[in-house]
Amino acid sequence: MRLTIFWERMADHFGGSYADSFARDHVMADLGGRTVHEALNEGWEAKEVWRVVCAAVDIPADKR
Template sequence: MRLTIFWERMAEHFGPAYADSFAHDHVMTQLGGRTVHEALAAGWDAKDVWRAVCDAMGVPAENR
């Protein structure tokens, strides 16, 4: 998954204003105790980060 698609999906699910705030502030156990930004900076694949967000936040299957 390209980062542009990842951020589009984040904005679609959380809203454009909250997506970055969530990605910056929300520490997720699914990401090894990292935020979305930290996981991406550490080299995690955007697809794996998106799956972790979906699992943690209950994103409906049709929006994954």
């Protein structure tokens, strides 16, 4: 998954401004205690980060 697609999906689900806030502030255990931004900056694949976000906030299967 390209980062542009990842951020489009984040914005679609959370809204443009909240997507970035969520990504900066929400620490997730399944990302090893990292935020979305930290995980992506440390080299995690966008697809894997998206899967973690989906599980954490119960994004419907058709949006995954």
